[in-house]
Amino acid sequence: QKEVEQNSGPLSVPEGAIASLNCTYSDRGSQSFFWYRQYSGKSPELIMSIYSNGDKEDGRFTAQLNKASQYVSLLIRDSQPSDSATYLCAVNGPTSGSRLTFGEGTQLTVNP
Amino acid sequence: DGGITQSPKYLFRKEGQNVTLSCEQNLNHDAMYWYRQDPGQGLRLIYYSQIVNDFQKGDIAEGYSVSREKKESFPLTVTSAQKNPTAFYLCASQAGTPGETQYFGPGTRLLVL
Numbered sequence: 001q002k003e004v005e006q007n008s009g010p011l012s013v014p015e016g017a018i019a020s021l022n023c024t025y026s027d028r029g030s031q032s033f034f035w036y037r038q039y040s041g042k043s044p045e046l047i048m049s050i051y052s053n054g055d056k057e058d059g060r061f062t063a064q065l066n067k068a069s070q071y072v073s074l075l076i077r078d079s080q081p082s083d084s085a086t087y088l089c090a091v092n093g094p095t096s097g098s099r100l101t102f103g104e105g106t107q108l109t110v111n112p
Numbered sequence: 113d114g115g116i117t118q119s120p121k122y123l124f125r126k127e128g129q130n131v132t133l134s135c136e137q138n139l140n141h142d143a144m145y146w147y148r149q150d151p152g153q154g155l156r157l158i159y160y161s162q163i164v165n166d167f168q169k170g171d172i173a174e175g176y177s178v179s180r181e182k183k184e185s186f187p188l189t190v191t192s193a194q195k196n197p198t199a200f201y202l203c204a205s206q207a208g209t210p211g212e213t214q215y216f217g218p219g220t221r222l223l224v225l
Binding site: 004031032034042043044045046049051088090092096097098099100102103104105 | 143145147152153154155156157160162170202206208209210211212213214215216217218219
């Protein structure tokens with residue numbers, strides 16, 4: 001089992017729809033969770049970080065964390081073509097120090 | 113203007129050659145990281161350093177070497193022992209406390225001639 005798994009893509013949604021990106025992790029003691037966006041040929045940039053169970057909202061983005069189910073998701077409301085990118089989930093485990101473990105990413109395409 | 117710089121943007125390596133990728137940060141971050149990304153893949157950790165003059169191997173350290181002589185700088189050398197070096201190399205830095213965000217440089221794309 002991979003340490004961090006993301007839903008297989010590519011994911012395609014129409015403009016204005018909600019895009020839902022999912023991530024599961026294997027280490028139950030993990031404390032810190034991050035969503036990065038990576039445009040083709042560019043480096044990852046942070047979208048959201050979340051540390052506590054529940055929802056965290058920032059503009060059109062909502063991160064949801066459920067530690068009991070070892071599940072973290074990212075919702076993008078009113079999806080725009082500019083949201084088309086690969087989204088990477090990253091997790092900091094309890095024995096990892098400051099290291100992050102990344103999923104393989106989910107490619108999202110928002111169609112006009 | 114704070115940030116992370118990587119150079120060069122593109123690098124070409126000949127067979128049997130060692131090449132060095134530069135990474136500099138002026139964020140006063142303690143921790144620095146090198147990742148490799150292959151097409152359609154996630155990030156794999158090569159080496160990381162949490163303090164000057166100390167570094168640890170990541171998951172795919174074979175064929176690579178690093179140094180951390182200054183807080184601001186963490187160069188990566190791709191040695192001739194790395195038989196498949198073609199990839200996108202990303203440097204990141206972090207304040208150093210577990211749970212802090214990692215910030216990435218723009219990356220270096222390494223190609224083999």
